[in-house]
Amino acid sequence: MQRLWLIFAQTVTVALAVLFVLSTLKPEWLVRTPSIVALQQATSPTGPDSPSPGSYREAARAALPSVVHVYTTQEIKQQRHPLFNDPLFRHFFGERPDEPAQRNSGLGSGVIVSPNGYILTNFHVIESATDIQVALNDGKTYKAAVIGSDPESDLAILRIKAEGLPTTTFGQTENLRVGDVVLAIGNPFGVGQTVTMGIVSALGRSHLGINTFENFIQTDAAINPGNSGGALIDTQGHLVGINTAIYSRTGGSLGIGFAIPASSARSIMEQIISNGTVTRGWIGVEAQEITPELAESFNLPDTAGALIAGVMRRSPADIAGIRPGDVLLAVNGKPVKDPQVMLELIAALTPDDKVSFRLRRDKNVLELPVRIGKRPGTRSEKE
Secondary structure: OHHHHHHHHHHHHHHHHHHHHHHHHOHHHOOOOOOOOOOOOOOOOOOOOOOOOOOOHHHHHHHHHHEEEEEEEEEEOOOOOHHHHOHHHHHHHOOOOOOOOEEEEEEEEEEEOOOOOEEEEOHHHHOOOOEEEEEOOOOOEEEEEEEEEEOOOOEEEEEEOOOOOOOOOEOOHHHOOOOOEEEEEEOHHHOOOEEEEEEEEEEEEOOOOOOOOOOEEEEOOOOOOOOOOOEEEOOOOOEEEEEEEEOOOOOOOOOOEEEEEHHHHHHHHHHHHHHOOOOOEEOOEEEEEOOHHHHHHOOOOOOOOEEEEEEOOOOHHHHHOOOOOOEEEEEOOEEOOOHHHHHHHHHOOOOOOEEEEEEEEOOEEEEEEEEOEEOOOOOOOOO
């Protein structure tokens, strides 16, 4: 019996030794049974068209087809030297042909707002252009005509001869808040359609000196040359702004871009399409901001309001009795903080309406009724 146990012990010892050597030197010779591990698998596989958490692909997919590229050409006629008009010069040197006109090219973006070809863009994109070409998202190119423009808000309406076009959906701009995620779509530097992401950095930006009427959405979404006229959309793919300008020292994006609110752009667009121009109120005054020095000089209690620096003869303000040196405090019951606010309040009024203006003259506060006139159009407007 002891001999059997000795043989068994030796056999086990040799087997363990062999197993140890094999597992150390030749582990691949050993056949192992796979271990069973509990793994969790997604119930629905993610494919290329499935939404991903944190992705804005659906917003981009909804808006991209309605954003177009705008290519412009501007002819610049060369100035003829005055000597060429001198008879004595022509006698000795003969007639000189006119210099051929030079061509400048520009690019920008636009947004299709109706299936029958109306496109919203910036005025500065198409200003002075002699030829305008619009390239759609699908690669088709059309010649565009200018329906009308409003240089004071930097907006213009183009139209191409096409039907059944993909259009943008206007969002609720009044619901936009600082911190909301937005996407900018356009054709920066001409590289092709591009989507950039950022947030709303500020609302109601004005006093920038970009346009006459300013009420910009500020965003840090990358906006570069060529993005002008393109779409600023929310996370649902709805249009909330028209990309217009950037603050930059280098020409590229520095994280401060400005867009015209879609609600303002839509109102101006509808007026241009219906009437060919935009109608705004006007009274014919020149206003100036009240600085602390001016307030002290005029013995004013504070710097609120707009100082009337000049009044155009026979204008609505002149007829109503407004004088230089008056301080405009309110228009139709709405307080005037500065000349920019005054301009916007008056522009929003309907021509021929009679509206109450509150002014400070010397130490007295007056209420004067003013019949609103129509703001003269600029030469760049297409009547």
